[in-house]
Amino acid sequence: MIKFRFIRILVLALFFAGCGKDAEIIILCTNDMHGNIDNFPKLSAYYRKLKVENPNTFLFSDGDLFSGNPLVDQYIEKGYPIVDIMNKVGYSLSSIGNHEFDYGQETLNKRIGQAEFQFICANIKYGENSTLKPLEPYRVFNINGVTMSVLGLIEVGSGGIPATHPGNVTGLKFASPAKTAGEYLFLGNGGIFVLLSHTGVESDVKIAEKYPEIDVILGGHSHTKINNGMVKNGVLITQASSKLRYVGETRISVKKGKIVSKTNKLVDLNKLSEEDPEIRKLIDSYKSADKGNKVIGRAASKISGKKQLGALMTDALTEMLDLDIAFLNPGGIRIGVIPKGDITMNTVYALDPFGNDIVKIIMSYDELEKFLLKNQTFLVSGISCAITSKEKKKTVKITDRNGAMLDKSKKYAVGMNSYIYSTCKFAHEDEGTAMNVNTSDILIKYIETMHTVDYGNVPARITVKK
């Protein structure tokens, strides 16, 4: 309480110190880059040009730096390249996105330690079992005597955590972003109040409708392309699509301590021609060192055809994600064979180029039986299934890995890729939950864990007799 009172007094003091001051501020903000680095040379050149014209130009990121490019995600130090590039481009601030947790808290600590810019987040609560080092909730900039306070927020999903695998956020709790924003309204007393909100546009609109004290919301998470910003309840809401295709440019004009205008536009980075040669050189060096051909394990014998490759891929899901059963569709297998010998990361990406998300559904025996009857060509792990068809009547015998009949009264944790979920109509009481991991990354982890995989002689797991 005393700490909060002190902060309030400090902010008010800064505010009164800033009364009557003028400032022209430019904030460039990227969101949801997901490891896409190709446009950084253009962003860097653009930022430097603006910075020369107006020293009060800032470069922020609104989270989800990681997950989406093997060059960044599979680097020996996961995520290192993009943080390194962001350091050199000159970012000063980033919120934490849900995908910042994808490599685990220890790795996130390393990336935060590596960053020469600051990460902020106000709605993370740190428990005893968490390993994430506590982050500052906000940062205050003093610009020609005008204060600009920036508060960081992360989205919270229906399970009470951000969209990442639950194991990545052990020991952490997450408060409601809207409620948290309400606790920091005092930041609005001191000049400009900016929210760096990785919560999605719908949540941003709700926050804006509740708190007109906020001046600008720099948004992310929903990958929304808001062309010239949206004004709700007097709050300017922005978002710049995703994957570093655009940068949002927000201009705030302050006269005599009051905001007289705030505007936003999207700059299409693909349409810019000027590049920062130093950043281009840095990206090229990461690309030439790309470890796509890195050996991740070994095939003890040739793994050939959908039956054997499918067994490898579905076993990866059950083994690595603690699922009872896993299904994949045969159309998702895009190569015919993994030769005996070394398996590289590129082989996995060729085998499974889609990298679909995995969905977990709790299914009853009856639901499982109906699912199998409709999808007899699917690839499966965790069970074997014999379907016998006799005069329009079909009987299904499902056994577990040990050959024992499945318990009809039990419920089973079933994993499948999001493509199956969305395209196959099947009865299931549980809506299912995204596991926030994708099939190719799990397969890489499985092969790395096993060192040697042997699928040269696996029996068919679903058989149909007529």
Place this chain on the structure above:
Amino acid sequence: MKIFVNNKEITLFRGAKVKDAVLMFDRKVLREISSYEILDKYGNQTDVDGALQEGSRLFIRKTEGN
């Protein structure tokens, strides 16, 4: 979670993305995504990897010239 695509209610798994909704609505759209645009309820374009929330509304429109 329930979301709406072109005002049609769709039930999806918790944590689903825009592409999952589009795929469930009409898989042809995702195959020919460059001929379509996906808008949110405010009329903003949304990327297929974007996150959805309970009650989200999406609108799929064929783009001009296609």
